Amino acid sequence: MLASQRRATIAALVAESGAVRVADLVQHLGVSDMTVRRDIEQLAREGLVERVHGGAMAVGGRSSEEPGFSAKSALMTREKEAIAAAAAALVEPGASIGISAGTTTYEFARAVRGVPDLTVVTNSIPVAQLLHESGTPGQTVVLTGGVRTPSDALVGPVAVSALRMLHVDRLFLGVHGMDARAGLTTPNLVEAETNRAMIETARRLCVLADHTKWGTVGLSTITELSEVDQLVTDSGLSERARTTLKDLVGELVVAPPLPEAAGQGRTA
Template sequence: MLAQQRQQAILERVRRNGAARVADLVRELGVSDMTIRRDLEVLAERGLIEKVHGGATATGAGSTEEPGFAAKSVRQQPEKEAIARRAASLVRPGTSVALSAGTTTWTLAHHLLDVPELTVITNSVQVADVFHRSGRPDQTVVLTGGVRTPSDALVGPVAVAAIRRLNVDTLMLGVHGMNARAGFTTPNLLEAETDRELVGAAQQLVVLADHTKWGTVGISTIAKLEEAHVVISDVGLPEDARAALSDQAGSLLITDPSETAQVVAQ
């Protein structure tokens, strides 16, 4: 296969799925890791894709454009891991915690598998699957039901009705974007409604958002910055964002992905 044909195949895959991993492209196209990375560089220079850690995503994102779970899963992986570890340290045994849909909360779910006697409420198919595969007998998992979105969230009247009857200690909320004016936002109107119900059901709101979420504004607001008791982000968060969040949110926790990587390597 010629380079031009290979790059076209990569572009079509990224546009079709919203993202592509280098490892998957190497296997499917039968070329080296370095060759795929060069192809991604060429496509990125032409503005056809966006290079991210471990792969590439489709370009462009309006206020109503909603990336799929696969597309988001390859973005800011080290940052999400660091944020998830810090969030997990806030969860105590024997408590109830709600996890919204998203790849950061999905990462967090893996770190909660060892927390005993935990009750988990979620509207995420992917998050529920993490706990289902673990099968820990002293953990209770409640999946809300609802209409499935591209990001594998369950939303709409069924989800809202289920959440409305619940009370949880803590909500771990993943968001599409955040800024000082719009607060925490999502590109999906039904998901915003469902997430707002989760916010109302929780005694404490903890928002998990890596630095790239600052300045991104989805069409619908889930919560204002001041509604968050804790916001967990990473060292890439710009100073103006830190100032706004420190001023309006209850507490801002900054994580360092490089420190997390060192812990994993030991």
């Protein structure tokens, strides 16, 4: 396959799914990791894709743009697994927790699915399904109901009404972006309202966000960073961002990288 054909194929895959991983492209195209990365760099220079850590995604940047669950699942997988492992250490048997929709929170749900006697309130269809199938003794899952978004979140008046009757020890919240001035944000106005209702159910707020979320600003603010009790992120976060966040949130937790063998090949 010629270089132009490879790049056209990569661009088409990104347009179709929203995002692709380097590892998947290597297997699909039958070329080296370095070749794929060079192709992505060229496509990025031409403005056809956006180069991100571990792959490429559709050119975006609009504050109202909301990628789908599958597209986001393909990005920053090892960072999400590291964040999930660190956050799971905060959960004890018998606790009641909230888990918002998102791919990082989905990975967190995977990490806590074996915790017994856990009560989970969630507006995420994938999270509810994952925990339901775990079969862990004493585990209870409460799915809010509501209108489904591209990120597989249930939002709107039905979700908000259900959340107003519930109380949890700690909420684990995923976000589209975090910024010193804009706070925690999402591209979806209705999801922002639902997330605010989730925050009101919890005694403590724990945000799970990889380093690429820093500096990203969505259309609607969920809450200010000063309202965050704990923020769990990965080691890719810059020192400057760490300094800023330490002054704004209650506690900044930087998850150490996972061993190379851990979590390879996981995309959901």
